[in-house]
Amino acid sequence: xxxxxLRHLGFAALTLALTVPGFAAERxxxxxxxxxxxxxxxxxxxxxxxxxTTARRTTQVRGTSPTFEVNAGIDGEIFxxxxxxxxxxxxxxxKWGVVSVTVKNSTDALLRTRLSVQVLGWSDQEIQIAEMxxxxxxxxxxxxxxxxxxxxxxEIAGATVMITASGDNGxxxxxxxxxxxxxxxxxxxxxxxxxxxxFIASWVTPHDERVEKALARAKEFMPGRRLPGYExxxxxxxxxxxTMLQARAIYRALQAQGVSYVKSSLTFGKHQNVSQRVxxxxxxxxxxxxxCIDAVLLFASLFENLDMQPVVVLVPGHAYVxxxxxxxxxxxxxxxxxxxxxxxFEDAVRSAEKGLRKYRARDITRVSVAAARESxxxxxxx
Numbered sequence: 001x002x003x004x005x006l007r008h009l010g011f012a013a014l015t016l017a018l019t020v021p022g023f024a025a026e027r028x029x030x031x032x033x034x035x036x037x038x039x040x041x042x043x044x045x046x047x048x049x050x051x052x053t054t055a056r057r058t059t060q061v062r063g064t065s066p067t068f069e070v071n072a073g074i075d076g077e078i079f080x081x082x083x084x085x086x087x088x089x090x091x092x093x094x095k096w097g098v099v100s101v102t103v104k105n106s107t108d109a110l111l112r113t114r115l116s117v118q119v120l121g122w123s124d125q126e127i128q129i130a131e132m133x134x135x136x137x138x139x140x141x142x143x144x145x146x147x148x149x150x151x152x153x154x155e156i157a158g159a160t161v162m163i164t165a166s167g168d169n170g171x172x173x174x175x176x177x178x179x180x181x182x183x184x185x186x187x188x189x190x191x192x193x194x195x196x197x198x199f200i201a202s203w204v205t206p207h208d209e210r211v212e213k214a215l216a217r218a219k220e221f222m223p224g225r226r227l228p229g230y231e232x233x234x235x236x237x238x239x240x241x242x243t244m245l246q247a248r249a250i251y252r253a254l255q256a257q258g259v260s261y262v263k264s265s266l267t268f269g270k271h272q273n274v275s276q277r278v279x280x281x282x283x284x285x286x287x288x289x290x291x292c293i294d295a296v297l298l299f300a301s302l303f304e305n306l307d308m309q310p311v312v313v314l315v316p317g318h319a320y321v322x323x324x325x326x327x328x329x330x331x332x333x334x335x336x337x338x339x340x341x342x343x344x345f346e347d348a349v350r351s352a353e354k355g356l357r358k359y360r361a362r363d364i365t366r367v368s369v370a371a372a373r374e375s376x377x378x379x380x381x382x
Contacts, residue, residue, distance in 0.1 A: 069102040086143035097143035105132040117142040151381045201372035203297045205379040206305035210285040218253035229306035239326035251345040260341025262289035292338035296321040314365040
């Protein structure tokens with residue numbers, strides 16, 4: 001799944017809360033998956049988040065004009081996976097975003113100002129209105145909608161963020177630009193202790209055209225040439241047998257297509273010890289190549305397309321896909337899909353069962369795709 005710099009990390013039980021370091025944040029999001037997270041050694045530092053502040057009064061000597069402070073990205077780097085998530089939230093509901101602007105009303109009068117943020121050439125302009133009493137300090141969180149080119153970008157790129165503030169009469173109160181680096185759309189930022197693992201669900205793309213075509217091929221390996229997903233009117237045993245048959249058909253179809261293991265996790269930019277390149281299912285199918293996490297996301301996309309309930313399972317240095325044996329079951333079928341190019345489906349199932357037995361429960365991270373969707377983590381645009 002990971003590059004060597006991630007593979008050495010151990011695991012310990014931790015509560016999963018979603019706050020993105022370096023992005024403006026108010027409070028942790030609710031836990032979206034009951035899981036455990038890998039431990040990052042103390043020597044690996046992670047940037048602190050710029051916190052959203054509620055309005056507060058200052059006791060300092062008042063000035064004649066407001067002051068502004070800007071923070072962008074994670075150490076100046078913007079990850080498309082986080083930008084997409086934040087842009088889907090209403091400004092008032094955001095816990096963090098792409099850019100934060102902290103406004104201090106140093107005057108002795110009510111301040112009303114129009115704040116605008118835009119990543120030039122890459123995003124739309126987002127506008128928010130700030131209304132603040134004398135002495136108040138407040139942080140405004142911006143996540144402008146990015147243009148499609150961001151999600152097609154496969155290498156790190158430079159960009160400029162423009163921030164302006166103007167008064168009711170149009171008077172320019174503040175204007176600045178700040179350079180940022182846009183990470184590849186394929187870059188996953190796991191963060192220390194893998195606290196952002198749920199965002200890997202952004203790579204699960206059930207409606208991708210190549211995913212649809214893969215399912216069309218897989219049905220040819222099914223009795224009756226049909227992939228029905230869960231059939232809830234059947235008994236639990238019948239549904240479990242059906243899930244096994246459908247998973248085998250998908251596995252055999254991808255095997256026949258020539259999908260096999262190729263490691264390609266190299267990425268560029270800061271925090272390489274906690275980030276890596278992850279192929280989209282479309283990219284994996286285009287070249288018939290996938291490492292373990294790539295293959296897991298491909299299979300998860302195929303299962304989700306069938307309205308089944310997949311889970312991404314992370315262990316030190318590897319990943320497995322799981323799928324509930326029937327809707328709302330408490331049991332999963334696990335498959336070591338990194339073996340697609342060189343082993344039978346039955347061997348891949350045995351490999352996953354054997355691999356998972358090696359770890360304590362606290363050493364295993366399970367990301368439910370359904371839970372991620374409920375928390376607002378949707379497929380990234382392509």
